[in-house]
Amino acid sequence: SAVISQKPSRDICQRGTSLTIQCQVDSQVTMMFWYRQQPGQSLTLIATANQGSEATYESGFVIDKFPISRPNLTFSTLTVSNMSPEDSSIYLCSVGDRGLGYGYTFGSGTRLTVV
Amino acid sequence: SQELEQSPQSLIVQEGKNLTINCTSSKTLYGLYWYKQKYGEGLIFLMMLQKGGEEKSHEKITAKLDEKKQQSSLHITASQPSHAGIYLCGALNGYNNNDMRFGAGTRLTVKP
Numbered sequence: 001s002a003v004i005s006q007k008p009s010r011d012i013c014q015r016g017t018s019l020t021i022q023c024q025v026d027s028q029v030t031m032m033f034w035y036r037q038q039p040g041q042s043l044t045l046i047a048t049a050n051q052g053s054e055a056t057y058e059s060g061f062v063i064d065k066f067p068i069s070r071p072n073l074t075f076s077t078l079t080v081s082n083m084s085p086e087d088s089s090i091y092l093c094s095v096g097d098r099g100l101g102y103g104y105t106f107g108s109g110t111r112l113t114v115v
Numbered sequence: 116s117q118e119l120e121q122s123p124q125s126l127i128v129q130e131g132k133n134l135t136i137n138c139t140s141s142k143t144l145y146g147l148y149w150y151k152q153k154y155g156e157g158l159i160f161l162m163m164l165q166k167g168g169e170e171k172s173h174e175k176i177t178a179k180l181d182e183k184k185q186q187s188s189l190h191i192t193a194s195q196p197s198h199a200g201i202y203l204c205g206a207l208n209g210y211n212n213n214d215m216r217f218g219a220g221t222r223l224t225v226k227p
Contacts, residue, residue: 043217108157
């Protein structure tokens with residue numbers, strides 16, 4: 001199965017600033033997915049990131065707030081822009097993994113606290 | 116979109132006891148995935164079920180998918196403190212979709 005390295009693992013940020021989260025995969029993958037997990041909640045899909053095209057955002061998430069880059073088949077970034085305390089969450093990247101029968105492998109997550 | 120209901124929301128059991136977590140879908144499941152999450156960490160893949168009536172086991176954890184492919188259960192036998200965490204069921208959002216949706220999760224506490 002794919003191995004994902006996600007950075008940073010945690011950060012505390014001031015409101016109004018931006019944070020960029022990186023995910024590096026050890027193999028080439030077509031799709032990468034970004035999820036948000038708010039405190040005590042399950043995972044919510046933010047967007048799907050395909051290499052060479054713009055990310056597809058789910059309802060309630062917009063590109064201006066969560067710009068995503070996908071420069072190649074092994075790397076993606078998610079930026080949380082103009083942060084507010086409501087953005088405090090765990091952010092996880094994921095890839096579809098053929099080894100799991102199209103189940104997903106997840107990064108270790110980024111715990112973001114906005115103060 | 117795929118809606119998954121998990122029950123119970125939380126569970127506290129004494130070490131050594133058995134327990135079951137359920138995941139129910141409003142639609143036919145094209146692959147049901149069970150994950151475990153330690154507090155504040157990423158998800159660890161446990162098992163995937165695809166066929167109606169399928170059952171898989173790994174160590175003391177058994178997962179089943181019913182014949183109608185709309186309900187799955189995760190059963191832990193003789194629970195241990197190492198089983199503690201959040202258990203999440205996930206399913207692909209349709210036959211031709213690639214995105215995965217998740218249940219709300221079950222927080223398991225195992226008391227020594």
